[in-house]
Amino acid sequence: MTAELTRGQNHPLPRARLEIRVSAGTPIVAGATLGDENGKVHGVEWVAHPGTPALPGLEVSRQAAADHRLAVDLDAVPDAVHRVSVLLALPAGGQGPGRFGAVAAPFVAVTGLDGDEVASYTITGLEAESAVVALELYRRQGAWKVRAVGQGYAGGIAELLTDQDLPQAHQLAQNIQEAVAGGLARSVPAPPARTVDGNRPRQAATPAHGPDHGAAAPQGSTGPVSPASPYDTRSGSDPQPPEAPGQHGTQQPCPAGPGDSTSAGQSSAPTGGGPIDYSHPRRQNAAPPPPPPTARPAGPGQPARPVAGDATGWSMEERLYNQVWGMFEDLARTTAAYRSAVDFADSRMEKELDQVLSDPRSRIGGQGEAAREAARTRHAQLVSQAREVLDRDVAQLAAEAEVVEPALPAAFARWDNPVWHGYRVPMEIPMALRLGDLHLPEADRVSIPLLVRLPLERGLWIDSGRSASLDGSFADSHEMRRLGLEAAVAHAARLLAVYPAGEFTVHVIDPAGSGSQALAPLVRTGVLAAPPALGAAGTADVLARLTQRVDLVQMALRGGAPDALPPGLDTSQQLLIVNDFPHGFDDRAVNQLRYLADEGPAVGVHLMMVADREESAGYGPLLDPLWRALLRLTPVADDHLADPWVGHAWTYEPSLVPPGSQVLQHVLTQVAAARRPWDR
Secondary structure (H helix, E strand, O other), X not given: OOEEEOOOOEEEOOOOEEEXXXXXXXXXXXXXXXXXXXOOOOXXXXXXXXXXXXXXXXXXXXXXXXXXXXXXXXXXXXXXXXXXXXXXXXXXXXXOOOOHHHOOOOEEEEEOOOOOEXXXXXXXXXXXXXXXXXXXXXXXXXXXXXEEEEXXXXXXXXXXXXXXXXXXXXXXXXXXXHHHHOOHHHOOOOOOOOOXXXXXXXXXXXXXXXXXXXXXXXXXXXXXXXXXXXXXXXXXXXXXXXOOOOOOOOOOOOOOOOOOOOXXXXXXXXXXXXXXXXXXXXXXXXXXXXXXXXXXXXXXXXXXXXXOOOOOOOOHHHHHHHXXXXXXXXXXXXXXXXXXXXHHHHXXXXXXXXXXXXXXXXXXXXXXXXXXXXXXXXXXXXXXXXXXXXXHHHHHHHHHHHHHHHHOOHHHOOOOOHHHXXXXXXXXXXXXXXXXXXXXXXXXXXXXXXXXXXXXXXXXXXXXXXXXXXXXXXXXXXXXXHHHHHHHHHHHHHHHHHOOXXXXXXXXXXXXXXXXXXXXXXXXXXXXXXXXXXXXXXXXXXXXXXXXXXXXXXXXXXXXXXXXXOOOOOOOEEEEEXXXXXXXXXXXXXXXXXXXXXXXXXXXXXXEEEEOOOOOHHHHHHHXXXXXXXXXXXXXXXXXXXXXXXXXXXXXXXXOOOOOOOHHHHHHHHHHHHHHHHHO
């Protein structure tokens, strides 16, 4: 159970390998310091920040972003370290609001690698402060604990580091801000060069969490994206991303060694430990290498024809999942390299033009114009070279997508994939589920599936708020509510379709009955546990039954007696679709929804909200934990998801049934027929 900490409270840490997830409503800088038993930071090599992101057992983000995921392995932290302090700061130099009092309260959570929260803390009460010590992980009698600190500093990072007795505090603070302002963290290398046969470098390592372990998304899972997403922007902070879809929305980082040592006479960097192990938690041995490609290049120097399933994994499903993840990573990194190259070309041209203008001699004759023309020519050459590399990589990824898409199993496939026409109810749960597609503007012909791991680690929020569509037009509120519920029905149908018969149950709350038309496929085929609940009484009944189920399962698990559950209790995975929130909900119902969002996923109860955040603003901060617990999706294309490396704003397109298609009716009919014996 998650511990919601207040300032000064502490909580034991049950494991050594952790993530620290940060969510804010504006880009912030995240860092960490290593301190001795007195809290003293002995040198700049004891500080992890965007310019030097990795220390033994610790890695922080390389850029300013609205969401962060920090990787921690306490077993790899040197023995001399007794405290790990998590630092948050607003960028200096007019790049942001300048003080935490002008933005939403930052939220920090300590989670396991599986996304389960251990402790969380919302940092309230900040005003003029521009830097804050959010959390502190500390040793106590051989065990590690986390403490909510929330100590703010109006003097920024320099004052914070000075308070931790760092001698070079002001110089390091300047270096951190320069790294952020100069875009050091955004200069991401291009993907590793393909091997001789044109494939990604193959490793026999265990597969990492997919893009859904974001979020983010950009934070965030996002996979591909989850929660834990990669790549999503949590609680609608646009963007994460999720979970990098975000995390909100992501493949987990793997820290390298300590930074460079400082001058003589200063303490050396902490030593010992090693990289954090982010291997699959259910895999004890390395995954087998991928099968050799079945197609070869036509000639020397020609790229290999892509092969579906050409990745590590124990099964074709896992190999395809990891291949999709590799495509997502390749596209993110090659686009980042292109953008970085263009930024460099722009800054170089500006510098050269400034030099021309500042030299009085260039104003005589045609020397100035010639120098300006030369600067523009060099700029065009650099941009052209970067574009050629990007086009080459995008062409290779597009060819790979053309091969991979038809080979995807139903759980990973679009609704228009022929695999759905031969659909049969599966015998086991797949690894992941497709919830849409991701694009980048520089490579709009490449579509990356947004995959989230199963069982769901967090609920879904289908945002029915007013939003612009791809063509720039705006849908009114009624249209967006209809589209939102149709998207929710499509997602729910996918979840029903990928679970074995009787192992997934869907409930619907529609207080005003406004969603009857969109809900018709679920109602007509009989896949719902009961007709949609109407009115306040129906809403209260469904929420009471689901919260009671969560309580009973939690008590049984804590007591070590899962067989002691009451007879007849439905132990299948449960999904509650809530339409038209907050209409028809009182404070008690809202608190029950919060409880289901926080505690439900761990015991198989999941929430899918179809709601407009602005219409729910009347509840104030009461709903913030609810939105933060959900992965935000939209019924129309939107760029709210982000990847976990460089924070690209990915365009998300929902997975919807093509107009006029009968595939949804076919799938739900099969599901209903398979579950009838279980309903008797």
